[in-house]
Amino acid sequence: MNVDLFDFTLPPERIALRPAAPRDSARMLVVRGDTLADRIVSDLPGELRAGDLLVFNDTRVIPAQLEGMRGAARVGATLHKREGPRRWRAFVRNAKRVRDGDTIDFGAGVSAVASDRGADGSIALDFAGDEPVELLLERAGRMPLPPYIAAKRPTDARDADDYQTMFARRAGAVAAPTAALHFTPALLDALAMAGVGHVTLTLHVGAGTFLPVKADDTDDHVMHAEWGRIDRATADRLNATRAAGGRVISVGTTSLRLIESAADADGIVHPFEGDTAIFITPGYRFRGIDGLVTNFHLPRSTLFMLVSALMGLDRMQAAYAHAIEHGYRFYSYGDASLLLP
Template identity: 45%
Template sequence: MDVKDFYFDLPEELIAQDPLEDRSSSRLLVLDKETGEVSHRIFKDIVSYLRKGDCLVINDTKVIPARLFGEKEGTQAKIEVLLLKRRENDIWEVLVKPGKKAKPGTVILFGGGILKGTVVDVVEEGNRLIQFSYKGIFEEILDQLGQMPLPPYITHQLKDKNRYQTVYAKHDGSAAAPTAGLHFTEELLRQIEEKGVTIAHVTLHVGLGTFRPVKVENVLDHHMHSEFYIVEEDEAKKINDAKAAGGRVICVGTTSCRTLESATGEDGILKAGNGWTDIFIYPGYRFRILDGLITNFHLPESTLVMLVSALAGREHVLAAYEEAIRERYRFFSFGDAMFIASHPEQET
């Protein structure tokens, strides 16, 4: 399977640089995964595509302001640090720019010394382990000094940190937002529950690997990044009960999808627990529990386009993307959305 099979030509001006004023007013392309038929709606219309008895699965991870700008102690050389994952206590795996200035033993000062970081090791892919020292509460200091780690294709400054956060974000740990969830408002979620749809929460802390390009020609040679997930017992029961009763399991975002597919056995039963997943979903994959997906429009040749293609078929997905481009949909994190399911009829 060649990575070029997932290429499409995307005009740069269709990359959304800013979030819309109203989260739920994004456009929604509805794709029938069986026939490839598409229709065009507004995101708040998603309520009419969900049915009583369905289970909507959301990822309640919270993005931390993980981008820090500091100075090398002694030389005042500028250094940028991006927190990737907490290893233990105050030791974090980070991305450092420029890396050559961050040899083991290097001390970096942030906020004039409010936060101090010491490089303790170099690990795989050139990432660093940094031991932080400070007075007070780390999360409060990070909130004061850190910036949201927006994807590289967004060049505008974000005016409001909360717009790169879902309204249901709860558990700190992500370096990137589960962006399909950015379209939901409290009001929309209330309408969905009033319709008789169960909303289940899972947690997957999104890493920057989600933006990492596929650099191999053969898709099967790609090494997938790992991310930490949690499925609580009562949330797993909601999902399993809905499925057993004939409802559909609709995942909000590829992160919720990857969590469920990682934690579901061959028997189709979702198991509670936590762990690291590096599941790579591409055409040929047989979904164990997911029936439908709400997702944004993704990068050409990305693992996310491959996941969507596994669900709806590569030809259907690329044809839908071509139509979205013709219709001037907005792409990527702050862009518009898709709903993918079998025979996704609206209910009145």
């Protein structure tokens, strides 16, 4: 499909620079078939049914943004995928100043050797020393806010909490599964009272989620792989929910993409562990999910293509036009939508 079909104009003032407080006070646009309804996230229990199951991503964002020196040259690195105990693949700013075998000093006693430049321009970084890389990043790294926020303000102490979900347990993401940022313990309690359950899985979100689609046709776009895991107990719960007539509602496109990677042609979700580079565009037949809670996405992005595949392109263009006209806040710290085809 032509990527231009997924374009729309977003006024810059619609980009949220801070999350709503409290988290579940964010607005929520409910798209149910052809109808639109303006709600807030705390209304979610009344929009779902007893027996439904919400699926959250329990990945934890690491301080994956690094600034360093290669000799006299300043370079920046954004880690995006772990390749070994001490090796991470990274997108590097000023990468033309970095050659294979060069050491980059990130300060605070943290350094890495660069090698293996990829076709996408990324570089492998092998971190020196014996300390776990996670400890090195805690010393030298900072929270990797999305570029559309980082371009408008610096990362600060608030982001260390704001950019983690309440489910964050397993370190490894370089971007938050932002739909879950809206959830609070009180909201989970209200959902449980309404008969709505929840489970978690793990997908370590990579920086590739923010890369623009540069191809003119979706067939020519290459997705970056991300590592994920669904254990047997979670897979069994997903399958049992649907068998009993309940709906599986993904909270975020990350949990949706992992479920769809693990589901077979009959809609049965199997345990999964490994990389997924699934790319969902209109025409895709969904196998393992029945609905989605998600934020509002970038124009021409793979995520806007995904929601258009779920709900229909014309319907999502209309929903986004409604959101823009009625002052919804967009992107990672923005408002939510509940999509029920």
